[in-house]
Amino acid sequence: MADQRDFLGRFDAMSSKATATVIAHYSTSFTLASRLLSPKTRHDIEALYGMVRVADEIVDGAAAAAGCTPEAVAEILDNYEHQVLLSLDTPFHTDPVIHAFGNTARKCGFEKAHIVAFFNSMRRDLSQTTYDPTQLDEYIYGSAEVIGLMCLKIFLQDSKASAKDRxxxxxxxxxxxxxxxxxxxxxxxxxxxxxxxxxxxxxxTESMRDEIVLDIRADLDAARLSIPLLPFGARAGVRAATDLYGCLVDNLESASLEDLKNGRISVAKTKKASLATKAMWKEVFRK
Incomplete structure (x- = not known):
């Protein structure tokens, strides 16, 4: 009798655990918020985060620290993008992070254009050192806005939301x-x-910092308006992430310019836990 062991299932599970390790290693805030998502949604978000984080690390110093030349780093990023794009149509990959990402991308219907836009922004980090307003908007779209759109694809994979709500x-x-x-x-x-x-x-300058803070608050307020439209399994996690970053904005606004230039502003662990708990209970009682 043929061996009936679930070889692919074991590999899928291992790949999912690998991406969970990536998010836990790199971001306490997103890890905390992701724990408020439904299990199915959380695994898909971890898969997306894992792919994005690896690309980030390629351009943000890990490859260079390993001794890669700038030309080699660019080639590594190009190769990584190629493999990630292949995963949109290929049901198996030897890299666990790409394998998990591919499973999520195919299931949720990620758009190739969004992935390409993301890698285009990552590629800018290899050579571009300053940005004018138009270039910065383009960079933000590719590095962050398309990630939000892919997260939404995950949240809505089993949803029948109206076109207006979408x-x-x-x-x-x-x-x-x-x-x-x-x-x-x-x-x-x-x-x-x-x-x-x-x-x-x-x-x-201080005035520039205050202007950016106002801009971020407007973005967060706009994002909060759409949270009630999300499926229940996504709302608490998204609200927690939004509130955590809202708290970060408060800390950035109150920090001195010297502190901003010399270190990374953060939110205390106890405050993070409090915000996550409040987000969870708010959505539970809302339902």
Whole structure:
């Protein structure tokens, strides 16, 4: 009798655990928020995060620290994009992160254009060091807004939302992704400038910081409007992530420019736990 062991199922499970390890290693905030998602949704979000994080690490110093030349880093990124795009049509990959991502991408119907836009932004990080407003908007779209749109694909994979509600949720997803990226610009001022030689915000003053903070708050407010439209299994996690970044904005606004330029502003673990709990109970009672 043929061996009936579930070889693919075991590989799928291992790949899913691999992406869960990636998110846990790199982001306490997203790990905490993802735990409020339904299990099925959480595994898919972890798969998306895992792919995005590996690409980020390629351009943000890991490959260079391993001794790769700039030309080699560019080639690594190109090869990684090629393999990720192949996973949209291929049901197996030897890389567990790409394998898990491919499973999620095919199931949820990720758009190739969104993935290409993401890698185009990552590619800019290899050579572009300053940005004008138009270029920055393009960068934010590819590096963050399309990630929000892919997250929404995950949330709505079993949904029959109306076209009007989908449009509203897509707007919210893009605004939330943009808010996350702008927060990271402020948090990573020192690292981007000193370690990576990048300046997304070329002239940084207190008035500029306050202007960016207002812009981020507007993005977060717009994103919050669409949270009630999301399926129940996604709402608490998205609300927790939104509120965590809202707290980060408060801390960034109150920090001195010297602190912003010299270190990464964060949220205390106890505060994160409190925000996550409040988000969970708010959605439970709302339902």
């Amino acid at each position: 449009e509203a949720m897509e707007h919210g997803a893009r605004r939330l992704g943009a808010a996350f990226q702008k927060v990271n610009f402020l948090r990573d001022l020192a690292e981007d400038k000193e370690d990576l030689g990048r300046s997304y915000l070329p002239v940084f």
